Amino acid sequence: MYHRKQSDEWSTPRDRFAEWNREFGPFTLDVAATADNAVCDHFYTLQDNGLAREWTGTVWCNPPYSTVARWVEKAYWSARNGATVIMLVPARTDTRWWHAWAVRSEIRFIAGRLKFGDATTGAPFPSALLVFRPEGTE
Numbered sequence: 230m231y232h233r234k235q236s237d238e239w240s241t242p243r244d245r246f247a248e249w250n251r252e253f254g255p256f257t258l259d260v261a262a263t264a265d266n267a268v269c270d271h272f273y274t275l276q277d278n279g280l281a282r283e284w285t286g287t288v289w290c291n292p293p294y295s296t297v298a299r300w301v302e303k304a305y306w307s308a309r310n311g312a313t314v315i316m317l318v319p320a321r322t323d324t325r326w327w328h329a330w331a332v333r334s335e336i337r338f339i340a341g342r343l344k345f346g347d348a349t350t351g352a353p354f355p356s357a358l359l360v361f362r363p364e365g366t367e
Contacts, residue, residue, distance in 0.1 A: 240266045240346030241291045241317060245339075249289075249358065253315050257286035261293065261300065266346070279303075284312045291317040298326030301359065305330050308361035317343075320357040335360035 246268050250256055259272035260279035268289055273279035279290075280299055284307035292300035297318055304314040320338055321327055337358040342351025 241268050241289075242343050242345060243268075245343065246289070249315060253313065253360070254287055256289040256315070258284065259289045259291075260284055261290050283307075284314060286312060288312050288314040290314060294319055297321075298324075298330070301326055301330040301334075304359065304361045305333050308363055311363045312361075313363060313366075314359075314361040316359040316361070318357055318359055319352075320355040331357070331359055333361070335362070 250268075256269050257271060259267045259269040260282070262268070262272040263274055273282055280303055284303070288304075288307065290300060290304060301316065301318065304316055308314050316334075318331070337360065339356045339358060342354070343356050344351055
């Protein structure tokens with residue numbers, strides 16, 4: 230997602246996504262995208278409601294940060310059902326959703342502040358990559 234004033238959409242940094250795609254990919258599904266910022270050929274938009282859809286394969290998720298808890302929970306359950314889900318989220322270790330769901334993943338804290346989309350400055354928050362793997366592959 231990309232950042233707009235009055236929005237919680239933060240576009241995935243393409244250079245960093247390329248690194249993660251080499252490590253975890255190829256990603257087969259972007260579950261929280263727009264037609265302009267999707268990083269996979271197959272993607273769900275707001276209208277598609279990625280939270281209501283099945284996530285399969287190797288999934289990329291850079292969720293709307295206002296509803297991040299619901300997306301992280303969905304990632305956990307999708308991995309339990311066989312998907313590999315990689316999420317880019319704000320590193321909000323003081324929140325309920327972090328302690329309920331994020332801690333069930335492999336957590337990779339990202340050094341520095343990411344530049345989302347075409348931003349010239351870093352985000353006003355730290356970020357983390359959450360890796361949810363299918364049961365038995367941890």
